[in-house]
Amino acid sequence: xxxxxxxxxxSVDSLLAKEIGLKYGLAKSRITMAHGWAHLKYxxxxxxxxxxxxxxxxxxxxxxxxxxxxxxKDKDGNFKGNIEIFRDExxxxxxxxxxxxxxxxxxxxxxxxxxxxxxxxxSHLRFTRNVAVVYQQRIxxxxxxxxxxxxxxENEEPADAVYRWCQENNVGIRYMESIMNVVYGSELVVCKRxxxxxxxxxxx
Numbered sequence: 487x488x489x490x491x492x493x494x495x496x497s498v499d500s501l502l503a504k505e506i507g508l509k510y511g512l513a514k515s516r517i518t519m520a521h522g523w524a525h526l527k528y529x530x531x532x533x534x535x536x537x538x539x540x541x542x543x544x545x546x547x548x549x550x551x552x553x554x555x556x557x558x559k560d561k562d563g564n565f566k567g568n569i570e571i572f573r574d575e576x577x578x579x580x581x582x583x584x585x586x587x588x589x590x591x592x593x594x595x596x597x598x599x600x601x602x603x604x605x606x607x608x609s610h611l612r613f614t615r616n617v618a619v620v621y622q623q624r625i626x627x628x629x630x631x632x633x634x635x636x637x638x639x640e641n642e643e644p645a646d647a648v649y650r651w652c653q654e655n656n657v658g659i660r661y662m663e664s665i666m667n668v669v670y671g672s673e674l675v676v677c678k679r680x681x682x683x684x685x686x687x688x689x690x
């Protein structure tokens with residue numbers, strides 16, 4: 487597994503390296519980040535401790551490593567971006583995140599199948615579902631007490647999901663609009679309408 491962190495530079499200055507060596511008992515006082523990760527990747531806890539230590543001295547844009555990164559190109563071979571899957575992430579969530587953020591016109595099913603094949607067998611990736619979660623948020627009452635977690639899947643109309651959540655959790659309909667406004671602000675949520683379906687006849 488590649489524990490490299492692209493948020494950090496390829497090397498650290500001698501003082502920081504010396505401190506890392508002293509703190510973690512490394513043989514060399516001057517090390518590169520690449521050597522540091524290679525030396526420590528056998529122990530996930532130690533790697534996380536090292537990351538926490540390093541990121542106190544330099545700016546890190548992420549704390550979870552990318553396990554798989556795949557370049558995506560169009561039919562003409564033009565680069566369109568990277569799909570990045572983080573440690574312990576659901577593969578389907580990463581694929582749909584890329585699709586919705588990039589707003590590319592592509593064969594979503596083919597891309598999902600391709601990434602699933604590429605990711606198969608790689609440690610620290612999750613394959614527990616084939617439908618992505620595009621929104622998940624803990625919802626609290628006005629007094630701060632926890633109500634429940636609102637989860638919206640990629641194949642759900644957000645208005646329907648919010649309405650159903652309000653019904654299931656006995657949340658007044660007057661709060662639905664404020665919840666929906668927050669949901670609509672998410673870049674991964676695609677809304678075709680704001681009004682939920684209040685009644686559905688399954689016989690038709």
